[in-house]
Amino acid sequence: MMPAPTEHQVATADVLGILATHRGRANAVKASVVAAQLGLRGRYADRPVRDAIRTLRNEGYVILSATREPMGYFLCANRAEWLEYGETMRGRAVDLLATVTAMRRAVERQFAHGPAEQMKLW
Numbered sequence: 001m002m003p004a005p006t007e008h009q010v011a012t013a014d015v016l017g018i019l020a021t022h023r024g025r026a027n028a029v030k031a032s033v034v035a036a037q038l039g040l041r042g043r044y045a046d047r048p049v050r051d052a053i054r055t056l057r058n059e060g061y062v063i064l065s066a067t068r069e070p071m072g073y074f075l076c077a078n079r080a081e082w083l084e085y086g087e088t089m090r091g092r093a094v095d096l097l098a099t100v101t102a103m104r105r106a107v108e109r110q111f112a113h114g115p116a117e118q119m120k121l122w
Contacts, residue, residue: 014038015052024077028070
């Protein structure tokens with residue numbers, strides 16, 4: 001019996017091959033399902049799949065994702081899917097930026113007099 005592939009053995013081509021059968025939002029597939037199809041097991045088995053998808057996206061593949069049913073990753077089938085995904089990601093980015101801005105302001109208020117002193121042990 002061959003051992004399951006490790007994170008470093010997952011090829012982006014293998015992930016893309018699986019995603020090729022999942023075109024369009026209605027055919028979304030969860031990363032855990034892709035991981036299982038690749039022979040990956042364990043609590044964090046989907047991590048190398050997500051890493052491969054990030055690499056593929058950076059190479060120009062239009063791989064979208066959905067967080068509502070049907071959830072998962074899929075190849076973009078049309079412009080409408082792209083527009084929906086783009087608006088969702090834009091909303092997340094705006095929310096994340098607002099959170100970081102609020103935290104930065106809180107740090108500036110809490111540590112206005114320089115860095116907090118380190119607790120003395122003796």
